[in-house]
Amino acid sequence: LRCFGESRRGASGLEFYHPEYEFLDGAEAVALDDRLTPVYPATEGLTQQRIRALASQALTFLDRHPLTELLPDDLRRELDQVPLADALRYLHAPPRQADVARLMDGTHPYQQRLAFEELLAHHLSLLVLRQQTQAEGAPSLAPDPALHKQFLSQLPFQLTGAQQRVSREIAEDLVKPIPMLRLVQGDVGSGKTLVAALAALTAVASGYQAAIMAPTEILAEQHRNNFGGWLEPLGIELGWLTGRLTAARRREQLARLASGEARVVVGTHALFQEEVEFANLGLVIIDEQHRFG
Structure with a gap:
């Protein structure tokens, strides 16, 4: 039985609370994955295993159907931003040598790439709304x-x-x-x-x-x-x-x-x-x- 989770000191020694686990058959040791295991924000009825399975399916789909890169290549390079597909693959299947501390802090360049695109899309949508509002016109109000x-x-x-x-x-x-x-x-x-x-x-x-x-x-x-x-x-x-x-x-x-x-x-x-x-x-x-x- 291989378990993963947070260990705490209990009455009988170290204990796991709600660990993830898998049964191992056979006498030979099963090799660990060659990547780190992502931990997702979950909710009742949605397990980590289910989210990871869905993410894995999405990454497989990504291999067959490449994403459209919305950032122009010259701008992306100027801002030192990695390609979107690379960021998604890295974050959902981090290599074993990944900088875990930066990933946990949210400061990793691949996380910053996703945050940048999200903020850019948000600002552009607000800009469009502002342009639509301003196109309607308004009375000129002058002080006395x-x-x-x-x-x-x-x-x-x-x-x-x-x-x-x-x-x-x-x-x-x-x-x-x-x-x-x-x-x-x-x-x-x-x-x-x-x-x-x-x-x-x-x-x-x-x-x-x-x-x-x-x-x-x-x-x-x-x-x-x-x-x-x-x-x-x-x-x-x-x-x-x-x-x-x-x-x-x-x-x-x-x-x-x-x-x-x-x-x-x-x-x-x-x-x-x-x-x-x-x-x-x-x-x-x-x-x-x-x-x-």
């Missing part, structure tokens, strides 16, 4: 310098250099006739909400509405208080839409959105329900977008 100055004058503090820089970059995006796709990332208290308010002010100054969506009602209410304190003194009407509004209050808020009375609206996922209609929506700001899935 007087309104912008009035907004800043009521703040009890000066904008930081980073807040000014990010606000300027957003303004440069908004004035273009293509949709803006921008992620603003920063620590708690770094001023992301203030930057968002300046962007919303630009939309309002151009005659459009802005929507601010948060994942929870508590966070949405914090935004309503902040945006209300900044924008309402400037005569900008604020809307409020969450799933916990009464039917009457909800109808009132929906009417204000549809008529354009509410220039800026704050809410939860209730903002993108089917019955919600905007008069002239120009900017959508999503707080903690990853929490919306």
